[in-house]
Amino acid sequence: MTAVQIVEVGPRDGFQNIGPFIPTETKIAVIRDLAAAGLKRMEITSFVSPRAxxxxxxxxxVLAEVLAQGHVVPQVLVPNARYGLKAITAGxxxxxxxxxxxxxxxxxxxxxxPDEALADYARLVAEAPDGLRLRFNLATAFHCPFEGVTPANAVLDLLERALEICPDAEICLCDTTGRGEPAQVAELFRAAMARFPSVSAWAMHxxxxxxxxxxxxxxxxxxxxxxxxxxxGGLGGCPYAPGASGNVATEDVVSLFRDCGVETGVDLAALAPIAAFVQALPGATCG
Structure with missing residues (x-):
């Protein structure tokens, strides 16, 4: 079976809901340990309002230190063009x-x-330097905590407009609330891939x-x-999606693919002590 790439989002999505501030050096140490376990691409942080x-x-x-160490490909989440440009300025x-x-x-x-956010995305793309890599995440692609099941056509229509702005972006469909089910996931990806065959990379959150x-x-x-x-450690969850606790755990995903004979490049045994450490952080939550 074809190998996969696992994007470790614990340092961003996992840590963002923890109340007590995690020392920066602790965050860097966790990223370094995850890299040593074979996780070479990570969403290490987000440029966002510190008040939020x-x-x-x-x-x-965090970004400066990770770039200096060069252990991983660091991915940074941004909520709008303003913070996207700040992230670019920071490197x-x-x-x-x-x-x-x-x-x-x-x-x-x-x-x-969504229309306003898409216009802001267009501004970011227009002002971004050549060579910038982009991922486009569609949150609530399967379910919304306020509106219920998300219609597939709404996802596909928004994606079409996003691809007009940046055809080369990696596309990620996000199960923000964790209410998506396998049949729904399969159906939406099948429809999206059929409608947008030019997309070179698809991702699942x-x-x-x-x-x-x-x-x-x-x-x-x-x-x-x-x-x-x-x-x-299954840390995280969207702070703006009530009840959406817990990303799928890296160790569970690595175990799933190992049992299926799919290469991940990640040392499953090395993840256990890291998972135990982050789950023991004050204020840590998981599913």
């Missing part, structure tokens, strides 16, 4: 931009409608809030997805 997410107020310091070369398909979640998350995480990962893999987000 105080835990990530040291984004610039970021790989941005992950997120837009919610659901208007209710979009207003809660970034205080903008799964949460395990209702125990569907690894099953949804496998459903996406069976449709041809080869990039998967996960968080060490």
């Amino acid at each position: 997410i105080p835990q990530l107020a040291d984004a610039g310091e 970021a070369e790989f941005l992950s931009y997120v837009i919610s398909v659901s208007e209710s979640h979009s207003r809660s998350n970034v205080r903008a409608t 799964a949460h395990d809030t209702y125990g569907h995480g690894t099953a949804n990962v496998r459903a996406a893999y069976d449709q041809g997805v080869r990039v998967f987000d996960s968080a060490i």
Whole structure:
């Protein structure tokens, strides 16, 4: 079976909900240990308002240190063009931009409608330097905590407009609440891939809030997805999606693919002590 790339999002998605501030040097040490375990691409932080997410107020310091060490390909989440340009100025070369398909979640998350957020994305793309790598995340692609099941057509229509702005972006469908189910995941990826065959890389961001995480990962893999987000120890959850606790755990995803005979390049045994450490951090939460 074809190898996959696991994107470790624990240092961003996993840490962002933790109240007590994690020392910057601790964050760097966790990233270094994850890299030693074979995780070579990570979403290390987010450039975002420190008032909204105080835990990530040291984004610039984390990025600078990770770039200096050169252990991983560092991916940085940004909520809008303003913070995207700040990240670029700080040295970021790989941005992950997120837009919610659901208007209710979009207003809660970034205080903008999807249309407004898409216009802001266009501004970022227009002002970005040559060579910048981009991922486009569609949050609430399967379910919204305020509106329920997300219509597939709404996802596909928003994606079409995003691809008109940046045809080369990696595309990630996000199960923000963890309510997506394997059949829904398979159907949406199948429809998206059929409608947009020019997309070169598809990704899946799964949460395990209702125990569907690894099953949804496998459903996406069976449709041809080869990039998967996960968080060490199952940490995290969207702060603007009530009840959406817990990303799918990196160790569970690595175990799933190992049992299926799929290469990840990650040492499963090396993940156990890292998972135990992050789960023991004051204020840590998981699914």
